[in-house]
Amino acid sequence: QVHLVESGGGLVQAGGSLRLSCAASGRPFSRYFMGWFRQAPGKERERFATINWSGSSTYYADFVKGRFTISRDNAENTVYLQMNSLKPEDTAVYYCASHLSGDMSRPSSYDYWGQGTQVTVSS
Numbered sequence: 001q002v003h004l005v006e007s008g009g010g011l012v013q014a015g016g017s018l019r020l021s022c023a024a025s026g027r028p029f030s031r032y033f034m035g036w037f038r039q040a041p042g043k044e045r046e047r048f049a050t051i052n053w054s055g056s057s058t059y060y061a062d063f064v065k066g067r068f069t070i071s072r073d074n075a076e077n078t079v080y081l082q083m084n085s086l087k088p089e090d091t092a093v094y095y096c097a098s099h100l101s102g103d104m105s106r107p108s109s110y111d112y113w114g115q116g117t118q119v120t121v122s123s
Contacts, residue, residue: 002026002112004096009117012086020081022096022114030074033099036081038092047105086121094119
């Protein structure tokens with residue numbers, strides 16, 4: 001069994017920053033791509049960042065590019081998300097997930113998920 005535990009969410013004013021962490025346990029962390037998703041009320045869960053096994057390759061959706069940074073520390077079994085220049089439209093529950101196989105944009109391609117952490121950005 002794999003456990004992913006997110007932390008670091010909260011309430012921040014527009015333009016502010018937050019750093020999310022996702023601590024993993026239960027299987028060799030460094031063998032898996034990791035992704036960050038978010039889900040706002042009434043909307044589908046959307047992938048916006050992924051990182052490869054070593055951290056040498058990353059992907060960002062256009063709506064976070066230049067503002068968010070995904071990274072990982074395999075020695076600590078943790079993936080991070082640094083979020084800067086936050087906007088009210090970034091308000092959502094944020095999830096980390098471990099990629100199993102297939103299209104990395106699809107939630108169904110990930111086999112383990114964290115419980116989610118709420119990020120609220122006030123205007």
